[in-house]
Amino acid sequence: MARRQKSPVASGDLDARKATILQAVVTEHVDTAAPVGSSAVAAATDLDVSPATVRSEMVALEREGYLAQPHTSAGRVPTDKGYRYFVDHLERGAVGAAQQTRVRDFFAHVRGEMEDVLEQTSKLLSQLTSHTSVVVGAGHSRASVLSAQLVNLDAHHHLLVTVFSDGTVTKHSVADAPGASAGEVAEASRQLNALLIGTTLGSRIQVPSRADAVARLVREATSALHEAAPTIEGEQVYIGGSSRVAEAFDGVETVRAVLSILEQELVVVSLIEDILDADVSVAIGSENGLEPLSACAVIVAPVTLEGETVGALGLLGPTRMRYREVMATAQAVSDELTRHFGGEPGA
Template sequence: MLDERKASILRAVVEEYIKTAQPVGSGHVVDAPGVSVSSATVRNEMAALETEGFLAQPHTSAGRIPTEKGYRYFVDALAQPSLDRGSAQQVRAFFDRAHGEIEQMLADTTRLLTGLTDYAAVVVGPPNDAGKVRSVQLVSLTPRVALLVAVLANGVVEKRTVELAEDTDEAVLLRAVNALSPAAIGEPFAVLSLVAPSHDPAVEAVLGRVRSVVGQGGADEGDHVFVNGASRISASFEAVETVRSVLTILEQQLVVVSLLRDVVDRGLNVAIGSETGMQPLADCALVVAPYTVDGERVGTVGVLGPTRMNYPQALAAVAVVGQRLGHRLSEG
């Protein structure tokens, strides 16, 4: 723990460096809230903070910059951050008009987060087996092709094309839906592959095809990952190799999912530098928040930026967007 004066000086250095990306000298700190001491005393305290590992001096004659340890102390000491009124209104308006299929909503949510924070945004959607079936329908496309549509409690809409062996009218499809619904509603989507046989031969012909297409799975099984604002990374780092490494990670869906899941599972909402567990992200910070649907954690939202990110803004944006997204999906 730091005493109050050292903590105030460290906070002033972090806040100034976040704004300017330039090493911070004592002159920028002496008038900061909670400091109220001479420049000489500030210099002595900054030297002590450097010795203790909270600050670093990139050049002998330069000011100080925060270390990973300094950022961590700053983040842990933050009060509960909140969005400014304009940003809060923007989030509220977005979710008031957010309707339609979940994939589009999640993609739009990443754009919202990027706009609020100016960092790369990531949203991991609910896995296909996370939601229970709310409703199921069979829609006739042609006499021999029907579309199976299941709306899940987590907002996912599952669709499967069902090719039929013979011409089938809508009355038969309706009887098939009546057979599917009691077994499926309130259960995972995969249970449709196990629905009991029907004594009606025409209906059983449809159910057999439904079991088959659901059992085969969809082309997009697995976690759905949406990324926006990757180009913002380029403006955050001077080293081309750093930019290239970070962009490569953002392009790898499995890596992104594992990264966010690991951070959340460790009970963190901010991972700074080495805390991400990935060497290419040594100069990055990740702010994450899980979101829940009907009380069950089903996905994660987050932003990725430089370690000198605006943590209060990022934490507030990710927390509010994650909460509102969960509420919107729970409403269906």
């Protein structure tokens, strides 16, 4: 197998000049949105070589799959693989001072519950980057019950309100056809509280099997809670700046397809999680596995709390994207978000 390859470099890496040229093509293409020609590259780099030299290198880069030509007599455009190389060899820059203060300001002034903060954050992200943003708050499958309470709404309807240790609150309506007395509801509430405190959604609990009104209410309420468990454990998703999708692509059909994906929260969540699990911070084009997103790049960053990943944020734009800036912004917001929740648990 050895010596079979003519090129002296492994396919995973490029010599310095090819790398410089590839970077120049990416940078230029991101700026202009047009195919990049050899002379433009020669002018943009400090290689001091002629366009002809650049051309022969570009032929090689195309053969190796980093560049592509829209048609015979046009300049080159980066492929997904080209972007991938670019991103992998990007020195992570810091976010600009103006952005940094905007992010700081935001987290200094934002108030309210975690849900509100996440939603606001998604708006911030899309404003800062001009891309569509996704913020995912992790489910609370491991959170335990701090308090459970049955509240009487009217003759035949009650509400089970449950507070979890991670600060989330859920409600479940409990129908009660025969209708229990106020005292019985209060007693059921007291029993439910005692029964559920400390448990998690996964744990099985012992419900009373008696036939009286109180026991009936307790059974109804716990089953409502556990039936809904899969839904509750599901992550919350906040999407900001979906109108940016229309700016990013000029084909209406592409816009429709991307928006359609964004509407499916489950798909979005699993996309983000897949990227997060693969321990890369960017998925480019076909890498994200969804055909309609083949023209998109997704940048993700985790949000951690006490070392554990409790959420993630994502930015979705065209593969032709300012990776450095957007990645730096994602990192900065992720850091601040982590710090924000770290310093203010449960809020």
